[in-house]
Amino acid sequence: MALRYALMAALHEAPATGYELTQRFRSRLANVWNASHQQVYRELGRLLEQNKLLVETVEQSDRPDKKRYHLTLSGRKDLQEWLSKPQSRPPVRDPLLVKLFAGDLLSSDALKRDLEKTKQDWLAQLGYFRSIEHTYFRQPENLSRHYRLQYMALRHGVTQITAGLEWIKELEATLADLDKTP
Amino acid sequence: MALRYALMAALHEAPATGYELTQRFRSRLANVWNASHQQVYRELGRLLEQNKLLVETVEQSDRPDKKRYHLTLSGRKDLQEWLSKPQSRPPVRDPLLVKLFAGDLLSSDALKRDLEKTKQDWLAQLGYFRSIEHTYFRQPENLSRHYRLQYMALRHGVTQITAGLEWIKELEATLADLDKTP
DNA sequence: CCTTACATGTAACAAGTTACATGATTAG
DNA sequence: CTAATCATGTAACTTGTTACATGTAAGG
Numbered sequence: 001m002a003l004r005y006a007l008m009a010a011l012h013e014a015p016a017t018g019y020e021l022t023q024r025f026r027s028r029l030a031n032v033w034n035a036s037h038q039q040v041y042r043e044l045g046r047l048l049e050q051n052k053l054l055v056e057t058v059e060q061s062d063r064p065d066k067k068r069y070h071l072t073l074s075g076r077k078d079l080q081e082w083l084s085k086p087q088s089r090p091p092v093r094d095p096l097l098v099k100l101f102a103g104d105l106l107s108s109d110a111l112k113r114d115l116e117k118t119k120q121d122w123l124a125q126l127g128y129f130r131s132i133e134h135t136y137f138r139q140p141e142n143l144s145r146h147y148r149l150q151y152m153a154l155r156h157g158v159t160q161i162t163a164g165l166e167w168i169k170e171l172e173a174t175l176a177d178l179d180k181t182p
Numbered sequence: 183m184a185l186r187y188a189l190m191a192a193l194h195e196a197p198a199t200g201y202e203l204t205q206r207f208r209s210r211l212a213n214v215w216n217a218s219h220q221q222v223y224r225e226l227g228r229l230l231e232q233n234k235l236l237v238e239t240v241e242q243s244d245r246p247d248k249k250r251y252h253l254t255l256s257g258r259k260d261l262q263e264w265l266s267k268p269q270s271r272p273p274v275r276d277p278l279l280v281k282l283f284a285g286d287l288l289s290s291d292a293l294k295r296d297l298e299k300t301k302q303d304w305l306a307q308l309g310y311f312r313s314i315e316h317t318y319f320r321q322p323e324n325l326s327r328h329y330r331l332q333y334m335a336l337r338h339g340v341t342q343i344t345a346g347l348e349w350i351k352e353l354e355a356t357l358a359d360l361d362k363t364p
Numbered sequence: 365c366c367t368t369a370c371a372t373g374t375a376a377c378a379a380g381t382t383a384c385a386t387g388a389t390t391a392g
Numbered sequence: 393c394t395a396a397t398c399a400t401g402t403a404a405c406t407t408g409t410t411a412c413a414t415g416t417a418a419g420g
Binding site: 083092096099101106113146153162 | 184187188191192194195211212213214216258261265266267268269270271272273275276277280281282283284286287288289293295299300303304323327328329330331334335337338339342344345346349352353356359360
């Protein structure tokens with residue numbers, strides 16, 4: 001049920017096309033919520049049917065027309081109501097940890113490859129977060145409440161990834177220790 | 183696709199009934215993978231059909247009979263093959279962060295309630311992890327490779343939650359600051 | 365010519381959630 | 393009597409993934 005609210009939250013910030021929303025989920029919302037373009041278009045269709053959105057067709061001379069979606073009053077009310085209800089933590093589902101759990105069937109080489117890839121992914125993410133921090137949230141104390149809260153969502157990503165990278169170091173040290181005395 | 187491998191990893195450790203597997207997902211695997219009993223039974227049925235598992239019916243005098251599932255050779259091979267293939271990071275989908283993103287529609291009171299609940303959940307989890315650490319992983323350096331890797335899966339949970347609790351403090355401080363100068 | 369970005373979808377399937385359903389035993 | 397634990401499922405629905413499908417324009 002949360003996808004629709006993630007979409008509505010994105011549209012509350014600014015009206016957008018399905019394409020733009022997909023991009024937002026991949027970039028600025030990467031640490032918040034994820035959705036593929038197929039999910040976005042399907043859900044936009046449903047929200048439109050229920051009058052939570054309005055479409056504005058934007059004609060373009062050089063490219064195919066695009067549809068810009070706007071949140072309606074009814075949509076904003078739904079979102080606001082959802083925001084006021086308590087949410088529980090998303091359950092953990094991490095394939096890398098499943099691998100560690102079945103440790104005796106897992107080769108150290110395969111594990112090291114996964115670790116290296118994970119590290120690269122995280123470093124790239126972290127670099128991206130830092131660039132956003134730098135361009136949008138220079139002096140957090142001086143920002144409006146709205147942006148300070150958005151900044152804290154970003155901080156969540158930064159702190160989780162930082163802790164994740166520390167954990168990888170610990171795991172790599174464990175592997176090195178195991179290699180030493182097999 | 184990963185649910186089946188999480189199940190097989192659990193069964194590789196020790197044969198179990200659907201009920202026991204559900205419990206493991208809720209307790210010892212809480213920081214690794216999550217699955218409801220409905221998912222467990224459905225997937226056990228599928229794995230059985232494909233000869234990845236064997237059933238042993240355990241007759242009980244006082245309670246209804248139970249079915250204990252064992253991983254077959256074919257199942258273990260599948261698992262091993264999956265373990266050797268690289269996995270990507272699970273995408274982030276966190277309703278609490280969606281709320282922060284829509285900060286201007288979110289009341290501070292509602293947010294504080296969510297934060298308090300999250301904190302309680304995390305503290306309970308952390309306490310549970312620490313108890314496992316204490317009873318199963320006393321001197322990690324002396325454990326076998328298998329258990330050291332399992333221990334590192336547990337450490338992941340501990341470090342993520344610890345970072346999460348720090349983040350909540352930061353967010354609470356932000357809210358206090360906003361209350362001071364509205 | 366080829367790839368990337370723009371732009372929008374459908375179909376099939378796997379995974380996850382919520383609700384419903386049944387029945388025994390044990391502890392309070 | 394009532395709730396919790398043990399034990400196993402079905403049905404309906406929502407979400408998420410993968411593959412397929414189509415077409416324009418810009419840049420190298």
